[in-house]
Amino acid sequence: MTDGEFLADLLQQVAARSAATSDFSETAFASVVAEALVDSGAVPGFEPAFFVHRGMRVDGYAYTEDEATLDLFQVDFHGEPEVQSLTKTSLDTCLKRAEAFFERAVEGDLSFEVDVGSSVWSLARQLAQMGHSVVRIRLNILSDAKLSSAVKVLPKWKKDEREWAVRIWDLVAIGRLLSTGEPEPIVIDFVKMFGKGLPCLPANAGGAELDSYLTVIPGDWLAEIYDLYGGRLLEQNVRTFLQATKGVNKGIRKTILEEPQMFFAYNNGISATAAKAEFDPDGNQVLVNRIENLQIVNGGQTTASIFNVMKRDKAENLDKVRVQMKLSVVRSDLVNEIVPRISLYANSQNKVSDADFFSNHPFHRRIENFSRNVWAPAAEGSQQMTHWFYERARGQYANASAYLTPAKNREFEVQNPRKQLIQKTDIAKVLVTIMCMPNVVSQGAQKSFKFFAENVTGHWGEEGVAFGEDWFRGIIGATIVFRTLERLVGGAEWYAQGYRANTVTYSIALLISTLKGRKQDIDFLKVWNRQATSISLNEALLHIAKQVQARIISSAEAYKVANVTEWCKREKCWDDLLQSVNVRLGGDLEKDLIDAEEKDGVKRAARREQKVLNDIEAQTYVVGRGAAYWSKLHKWASEGLAMTPSEMDFLSVAASMSSRKIPSGPQSQRVIAAEKKARVEGFKE
Incomplete structure (x- = not known):
């Protein structure tokens, strides 16, 4: 696909997101790209916070407390059909605007110049309180233009004892990200980075599948590699686990600061995999000079902790730290199959649950199968039945139509509308919302995904009979409710930019919580059958949403929490809303509800049906073999x-x-x- 062809496809995605959420194209573009970056581990999160004023600009942020790192985001969106160029002049302007914003916010007076209650107001207040503790700032520029060839090196600099770095996600990087799930290949060239290769010992020739090596890597090398690639170094399951736990191990920190020479003896080291490695015999030893697609499958907390000590404590003795590493070089075409298995077994003696390896669970293939075969009823005013396309792995939607003829491609898009594309994190936030855990949803995609994984893993059993076609229809019905409210809130005159995600999850959870007290629930199967929400349900949810937004802002102030988004992550916020918001249940809403007893009967019937289907699938497989x-x-x-x-x-x-x-x-x-x-x-x- 050429750059121009991808740009056209990207603009279609942005238009679909904009139509679905009532966002401006620029905001929709940021949302599409940021979601993919978070999913890949390239950035820790993304909170929208749009602000442009007097030589300052910010479009979003994420703060990683353990690393004392602030990610700022700026959007450079053109929306033109021809490929534009991101020039050095534009880049310099972005840097100056980011610096100006941060400095004004830390000084403490910026919060008085912005709308009270807005997301940038929350950010400004937070930076006024803790901005002096930030040791690293990464400016992420999201652009639908192509970086000019005149830009040879991305700037890095130090100012007021803080490190500044720039990362550019231009048209080329976004294209790679959306098609493969990875923004750029992970390549560790030890010779270029550190001036020499890493001595290693061949440990096992695994034949056609993999080869294994033992090595010892200096702590400062490992920290620098993590600084370069961050969470992307961690295999997906390990990343999910690590983000749900405390990132810095106190024992590791104490050892590095007080007894760095004892680290090798005290610590179990790390296990890693690679798709390719280059070796060089050097006398009586073998050096590994270059590694491609490095993934840490065990020891993620060790790696992150070493990096954090380097940044937060400015430790200068990391060169005395030695970390043992087991490296398995896996054949490239077997990476997706073998690496998760190595990760599973490497962590089998740690406090890591089955849910932490949920990305490999049969649930995903079943939902993928439903999404390709279960036809959604035609929406009102249409005769066309459609699919809700589930992406088990990022890029499946684009790949499914990449090699079709123009006519077949149009047919594919009619049957699989882009607005009905769903991903793992989409299902996670919807399911956790209807489980009435909006504070967990507000903690971000990875926390929601872990909670969701624990729920599915706990209820799957041997055959997953609870997750049949009706479950799929119901979760899509709930997704329709979620996305509809996102659009309605985005278009409401009372909407304060930046808290829509929190407002939506809390509003739906409040309605469901109230209905539970009456032994009722939203009839999501009815929503599926209509492929739309009713006017009465929309009105009820909007009535709640207006109160929710006002309350999360005022209650954050009352509880002396500077950042409203951070307040929404706390269970106390949920408790406060349960006591404060008036949930109005009009008579017209009854037709959108289902009694709990009737819902349980539907579930039991669906389980029986899924068990029969499981038996048939098993028989088909056994006979086919x-x-x-x-x-x-x-x-x-x-x-x-x-x-x-x-x-x-x-x-x-x-x-x-x-x-x-x-x-x-x-x-x-x-x-x-x-x-x-x-x-x-x-x-x-």
């Missing part, structure tokens, strides 16, 4: 001690099946479970 395959597996199992007698019996049933006699559904489920166990134990076809 054929008796010869199961005979081979049975023979392999009989030569070892991996299988229990009952598992051997089920494999025997599969091995002896015929056209007249095939395993039942439950038997097939047990056969598949035995096969999975056998593969873990080393069985190969």
Whole structure:
């Protein structure tokens, strides 16, 4: 795809987001790009906060307390069909505006010049209180232009003992980000960065799949690498776990500051994977000179803590710290399959739950399957049935239509409208909202995703019967409610820019919480059937939303919390709203509701239906594999001690099946479970 073709596609995405949320195109563009950056781990978060005034500008921010790091965002959006250029002059203007904003905010008088209650007012107040403790500022420029070739090096500088750095997410970087989920390849060139390679010891030749090495990396090297790539170095599951826990380990910090020479003895080190590595024999040793796609699968907290000590404590003895590292170089086409498994086993003795490895859960493939096969009813005024397209991995939507003919591409977009694209984090925030945990949703995508993962993992069981087609229809119905309220709040005259996400999740949760007290709920299946919300439901939610926004601003002030967004992350905020907001339930709303008893009956029927479908799928798989395959597996199992007698019996049933006699559904489920166990134990076809 050329830059021009991608730009056209990007502008379509922005237009769809703008139409869905009632945002200006510039805001919609920032939302699309920032979501992808957060999802990839390139930035820790994104809170919209638009402000332009007297040589100052900011469009959003994220503050990472453990790292004393402030991410500022500026948007350079042209919206033109021709590819524009992001020049050095434009870049210099962005830098000056960011510096001016930060300095005025830290001085403490900027909050008096902006609208009280706005998100930039919250940011200005927060910086006035804690801005002096910030040690690093990263300016992220989001642009639909292409960075000029005249810009050779991105500026880095120090001012008032703070480090400033610039990261540019231009058209090329955004294209890579949206198609692959990664903004740029992770390449560690030890020779270029540190002047020499890293000595290593070949530990295991894993054959066709991977090779393993043992090495010891200096602490200052590891910190510098983390400084360059941040959370992207952490394998996705490890990143989710680390972001849900405290980032800095006090024991690690104490050792680095007081006994750096003992770090190797005290710490377990890290485990990492790579897609490619370049080695160089050097006398009696082997040096690793270059690593591509480095992923830390165990030891993420160790890595982050070393970096934090470097930044916050300005530790100068990291060169005395030595960290042992186990490196597995995995064949590039097997990375997505093997790396998550290495991560799972590497963390098996840590306090890491199954939910922390949820990105590999069968839930995602099931929802993906539903999203490709379950037709949504035609919306009012249309005859066209459509799909809600679930992206299990970022870029699936674009890839699905990338090689179609123009006619087929139009057909695809009609059947899979871009506005009906949903991602894992979308489902997470909707589910956690209807579970009445809006304070968790307000904590950001990763926290919501972890809570959501724990819920699904806890209710999945052996077959996931609770997550059938009706569950899918219901969660899409809830998504329609969520997105509709986003659009309505964005267009409301009382809306204060910046708190829409908090206002929406709290408003829906308040309505559902009130209905629970009456043993009722919103009938999300009815919303699915209409593919729209009713006027009565919209009015009820908007009535609540207006109160919610006013209250989160006033209660933050009352509880002496400078930043409203930070206040919304606290359970006390939710408790306050439950006591303060008047939820009005008009008579017209009854037709949008369902009694709890009736809803439970629908759920029970859906579970039974999903169990039957699971049995049929299992039988289809077992029969499709054929008796010869199961005979081979049975023979392999009989030569070892991996299988229990009952598992051997089920494999025997599969091995002896015929056209007249095939395993039942439950038997097939047990056969598949035995096969999975056998593969873990080393069985190969």
